[in-house]
Amino acid sequence: MEDTPDHALVAEVARGDAAALRTLYLRYERPTFNLILRLAGNREMAEDMVQEAFTRVWTMARTFRGDRGTFKGWLFTIALNLTRTELARKRYGVRHLADDAVEDLVSEADGPDVQLQRSEAGRHVAVALAGLAPHLREVVVMKVYHHLKFREIAEITKTPEGTLKARFHRAVAELRERLTPAGSGQP
Amino acid sequence: MTIERSEGDRNALLAVHFGEGDARSVAAARAHVEGCPRCQEYLRILSGVEAALHEWREESPPPGLADRVLSRATRLPQHAPPVVASVPSAMPLVALLPVIAVLLVSIRTLAERLAALPLWALLENWPAVQVAAPFGAAALVLVALGGLASLAAAPALVMETRR
Numbered sequence: 158m159e160d161t162p163d164h165a166l167v168a169e170v171a172r173g174d175a176a177a178l179r180t181l182y183l184r185y186e187r188p189t190f191n192l193i194l195r196l197a198g199n200r201e202m203a204e205d206m207v208q209e210a211f212t213r214v215w216t217m218a219r220t221f222r223g224d225r226g227t228f229k230g231w232l233f234t235i236a237l238n239l240t241r242t243e244l245a246r247k248r249y250g251v252r253h254l255a256d257d258a259v260e261d262l263v264s265e266a267d268g269p270d271v272q273l274q275r276s277e278a279g280r281h282v283a284v285a286l287a288g289l290a291p292h293l294r295e296v297v298v299m300k301v302y303h304h305l306k307f308r309e310i311a312e313i314t315k316t317p318e319g320t321l322k323a324r325f326h327r328a329v330a331e332l333r334e335r336l337t338p339a340g341s342g343q344p
Numbered sequence: 345m346t347i348e349r350s351e352g353d354r355n356a357l358l359a360v361h362f363g364e365g366d367a368r369s370v371a372a373a374r375a376h377v378e379g380c381p382r383c384q385e386y387l388r389i390l391s392g393v394e395a396a397l398h399e400w401r402e403e404s405p406p407p408g409l410a411d412r413v414l415s416r417a418t419r420l421p422q423h424a425p426p427v428v429a430s431v432p433s434a435m436p437l438v439a440l441l442p443v444i445a446v447l448l449v450s451i452r453t454l455a456e457r458l459a460a461l462p463l464w465a466l467l468e469n470w471p472a473v474q475v476a477a478p479f480g481a482a483a484l485v486l487v488a489l490g491g492l493a494s495l496a497a498a499p500a501l502v503m504e505t506r507r
Contacts, residue, residue, distance in 0.1 A: 171422070173422060175414065175418040178414060178417065178418065179410075179414055182410060182413065182414060183410065186405055186409070186410060186413075187402065187404070187405065190403070190405040190409075191402050191403060194403060195400070200403075200406075203405075204405065204406065204409055207405065207409065207413060208409075208412065208413045208416060208417075211413050211414070211417050212413070212416060212417040212420060214417070215417040215418060215420065215422065216417075216420050216421070216422055216423050217422075217423055218422065219422060219423065219424065220423070276399065276401070278396075278399035278400075279399050279400040279401060280400075281399070282396060282397055282399050282400035283400055286397075286400070297397070300362070301394055301397050301398070302397070302398075302402075306362075306364055307358075307364065319355075322354075322355045322358055325358065326354050326358075329389065329390060329393050332393050332396070332397070333389055333392070333393055336393065336396040336397075
């Protein structure tokens with residue numbers, strides 16, 4: 158089952174095959190977790206949303222249309238929509254704040270395991286990303302960390318490619334400011 | 345140095361940076377960049393920001409998340425797929441031929457019975473009836489055609505409203 162293509166596994170999931178869901182989960186757990194983590198800046202929320210996303214995969218597998226896109230795109234769409242909804246509810250804290258407030262928030266969300274995983278520079282990046290407006294953060298995260306093409310991001314976010322590119326440029330300009338150490342001139 | 349430039353120029357630089365887009369456009373943009381310090385600077389900024397972002401390395405989900413997610417998910421019932429009924433196109437006119445035949449026979453029979461009525465013999469001599477008769481017949485034919493068209497389109501319209 159390890160070599161089975163995604164679309165065949167989704168078809169098995171649609172027939173109630175829990176082993177197929179496990180294979181898909183193990184294949185996409187990490188990217189999905191990191192996608193949500195970088196969008197939300199909160200590990201607890203990322204865990205909850207991964208759980209919710211794969212629950213949707215199980216319950217909605219029969220609605221997946223392989224001729225309309227990849228499983229990864231479908232999964233990322235589910236994850237993105239869940240994350241947007243959850244961020245809008247602000248249950249886990251506001252995610253577009255001034256740098257100081259964001260830094261406090263990101264630090265509060267970091268448990269001991271995060272301290273081990275995330276370097277000082279990594280924490281600085283997390284703060285910079287959390288300071289971006291959500292629609293700018295989405296395109297940066299999907300482009301830079303997940304190497305999706307703008308066409309694929311357009312399908313996932315339901316946003317025209319031109320708009321996404323304009324957002325990317327804007328995000329780069331903002332991140333350059335946020336990530337540039339004072340006086341260094343380098344991001 | 346500012347990074348002000350037109351949207352099209354900047355998007356061409358994204359294509360160069362990410363290697364996305366058609367090969368000819370990317371090659372043309374690359375050729376331009378070789379002689380353009382401003383574009384080279386923007387590409388350096390893109391690379392610098394991207395490299396800085398990768399300082400936030402991929403993180404591992406907590407151990408045990410897989411079992412938690414999978415045991416919860418598979419306890420739930422799966423949803424049935426949405427009913428995607430095939431929308432029939434307008435009923436083929438061939439299928440309507442018997443209906444048309446029955447309609448024509450009915451009209452003819454009705455006309456014959458009306459003509460046999462004594463009242464009709466009286467009426468048909470009136471000038472007003474003689475003038476109105478062709479219009480009445482034409483109206484009857486139009487109504488009949490309209491009815492047939494509605495009949496032909498009905499299945500498609502019903503399915504469309506149910507979607």
